[in-house]
Amino acid sequence: MEFSEHIKTANVEDVVLRQPLHPPSRGTLCITGHHLLFSDREEGSSRQVLLLLRNIDAIEKRTSGSSGTITIKCKDLQVLQLDIPGMEQCLNIAHSIETLSCLDSVSEMYPFFYRPADLSLQDQWGLSSPESYYSQMKELHGRWRLSSVNRDYSVCPSYPPAVIVPNSIDDDTLRKVAKFRQGGRFPVLCYYHRKNGMVIMRSSQPLTGANRKRCKEDELLLQAVIDGSDKGYIIDTRSSQQAQQARMTGGGFESKSCYSHWKRLHRQMERGKALQESLIKLVEACGDESNNMDRWLSKLENSKWLSYVQTALSTAGLLAECVERDGHSVLVHGSEGTDSSLLISTLAQLIMDPCCRTLDGFLALLEREWLQAGHPFQQRCAHSAYSHTRLQQESPVFLLLLDCVWQLWRQFPLALGFSEALLLRLATEVYASDYGTFLCNSDQERCAVGVKDKTHCLFQALLRPREKDYYSNPLYEPTELAIWPSVHPQSLQLWRGFFLRWTQQIRHLEEAQEEIRNMVIEWGKLALS
Known part of the structure; x- marks a missing residue:
C-alpha cells in the first residue's frame, strides 16, 4: 500500500497550533505516512513539532465558514488543537489523520521505517533470552x-x-x-x-x-x-x-x-x-x-x-x-x-x-x-x-x-x-x-x-x-x-508525572527535579575528585 493514497492534502500554510505549555504559534503543517510535522514560520523561531500519527487516539473536527479546527487527543494524554484555513483542507487533513493513525498492518508501522544513525539492524535485538x-x-x-x-x-x-x-x-x-x-x-x-x-x-x-x-x-x-x-x-x-x-x-x-x-x-x-x-x-x-x-x-x-x-x-x-x-x-x-x-x-x-x-x-x-x-x-x-x-x-x-x-x-x-x-x-x-x-x-x-x-x-x-x-x-x-511497599491509602498517590504531565505545575516540578539531579551529579563528581 502507498501511504500517499491516503494523503489528499500534504501541506497547509498559515496553520495555528495550540499546544499545552506553549503559546499559540502560526506555521506550516505537513502530513506524511507516519507523522504530522508543524514548523513555526514566525520570525526568529525555529520551533518544530513532530507527532507520530500512531500516538493519536482520537480526533475531533469542527468547521465554521471557510476554516476549520482539528482537536487531536494523543495516547500520551497530550491534547493539541490545529486551526486550519480552508474547510476542504481541514477535512482532508482530518481524513488522512484518521486513516493513517490506525493502520492495522504491523509491517506498515513506523518502526519498520525508522533508521537512526547510531543504531544498526545488525545489533543484538533484546537484552536476554x-x-x-x-x-x-x-x-x-x-x-x-x-x-x-x-x-x-x-x-x-x-x-x-x-x-x-x-x-x-x-x-x-x-x-x-x-x-x-x-x-x-x-x-x-x-x-x-x-x-x-x-x-x-x-x-x-x-x-x-x-x-x-x-x-x-x-x-x-x-x-x-x-x-x-x-x-x-x-x-x-x-x-x-x-x-x-x-x-x-x-x-x-x-x-x-x-x-x-x-x-x-x-x-x-x-x-x-x-x-x-x-x-x-x-x-x-x-x-x-x-x-x-x-x-x-x-x-x-x-x-x-x-x-x-x-x-x-x-x-x-x-x-x-x-x-x-x-x-x-x-x-x-x-x-x-x-x-x-x-x-x-x-x-x-x-x-x-x-x-x-x-x-x-x-x-x-x-x-x-x-x-x-x-x-x-x-x-x-x-x-x-x-x-x-x-x-x-x-x-x-x-x-x-x-x-x-x-x-x-x-x-x-x-x-x-x-x-x-x-x-x-x-x-x-x-x-x-x-x-x-x-x-x-x-x-x-x-x-x-x-x-x-x-x-x-x-x-x-x-x-x-x-x-x-x-x-x-x-x-x-x-x-x-x-x-516492602506500604499499601495504606495515605501511602499511595496519583502519578502526577504521567496523568498531569501536560499541566504547568508539573512542568515546574520537572524543572526543579532536573536541577536537583544535576546538583547531585556534580556533588558526586566532586566527591570522586
Whole structure:
C-alpha cells in the first residue's frame, strides 16, 4: 500500500497550533505516512513539532465558514488543537489523520521505517533470552532444565521457544499438561530466589470444566516443583466465585483433593474492560477544569484506579512474602495468564531481588515477564483513554504496572537504579513508538513479521551511554534487602508525572527535579575528585 493514497492534502500554510505549555504559534503543517510535522514560520523561531500519527487516539473536527479546527487527543494524554484555513483542507487533513493513525498492518508501522544513525539492524535485538537467563543461573542446573518443547510454537503460541521446567518432567508430559491449561500455557519457571531456592511459576487456568477433569501430568509437574518441601501456594488472581464460574465455560482451578500439597489463595484483580474504563474515568477527572476540590476527589475515587494500584501491590507483596519470608514456591495464574499474573510476578521480583532494581535489570525483567511471556501488547494498547472506538481486548495492564513501579520508586527513592523519566518514556512508547519492541502480541508474531530483523530494540537504545545516564537514578544506593511497599491509602498517590504531565505545575516540578539531579551529579563528581 502507498501511504500517499491516503494523503489528499500534504501541506497547509498559515496553520495555528495550540499546544499545552506553549503559546499559540502560526506555521506550516505537513502530513506524511507516519507523522504530522508543524514548523513555526514566525520570525526568529525555529520551533518544530513532530507527532507520530500512531500516538493519536482520537480526533475531533469542527468547521465554521471557510476554516476549520482539528482537536487531536494523543495516547500520551497530550491534547493539541490545529486551526486550519480552508474547510476542504481541514477535512482532508482530518481524513488522512484518521486513516493513517490506525493502520492495522504491523509491517506498515513506523518502526519498520525508522533508521537512526547510531543504531544498526545488525545489533543484538533484546537484552536476554530464556537460554542466556538459564545459563547465568547456575543454581538452577540441578533441579531445573531448559526445554525446547515449544521451539516451533506448536505447544503454546504465546510462549517463547525455550522455557524452564522441572528436570524430572519430560517434553511429552509437558505437551499433555499444555492441553490441560488454557492457551497451552503450562506452568513454567519465571523466578528463582537465590536466598532459599524457592521459585515463582506462571501458567494459565486448568481446564477442569464442570466435570472436574483431572490431568495426572499436571499434578506430577506441580509436585515436582515443590519436591522435598511440605507445600506450595497457588495465587489465583480471580475471586473464588469467578474461579467457580469459570468451570461452567470449561476453565477452573486446582482442587484440594488433586493438589493436596498446594494451598490456593484467591486475590481478585480487575482486568480487561473494568481497567480500561477506570483509566478513561481517571483521565477525564484529570482534565476537569472546574477547580472544584470535592468534585475532583469524588471523580478520582470513582475511577477506582488507585484501588487497583493498591490491589496489585498488596497481591505482589503477598507473593513475595510466600517466597521470601515463608520459604515456599508459588504458582501464579488467573484465566489466560497473560495479564495480572505477569503484573504481580514482576512487582514481586522488584520487591525481593536487587538485581531487578538496576536500570539494566529492570529492562531485562520487563523483557522476560512481558515480551517473552506473551503479553498481547498490540491488543491491550490499541487505544488509550480518548478513543471513541472501544475494542474488547484493550486494557492498560502495562500502564498499571508502571504506576505501581512509580509508587515503589517514590516510597524507596534510593533503592531503584532508574528514574521516573524512564517510567514516563515506557508509558509513552508502549502506545506509540519508533521502536519495534512493543509491536505484536507474542514472540511468535514478532518472528513471523520480522520485527527482530527489521526494527530497532527500544531497550538496547535506552542503554546507550547518553540515554542510560539520563534514565539512571543519581541517588541510587543498592540494597540486598527486600523493599516492602506500604499499601495504606495515605501511602499511595496519583502519578502526577504521567496523568498531569501536560499541566504547568508539573512542568515546574520537572524543572526543579532536573536541577536537583544535576546538583547531585556534580556533588558526586566532586566527591570522586
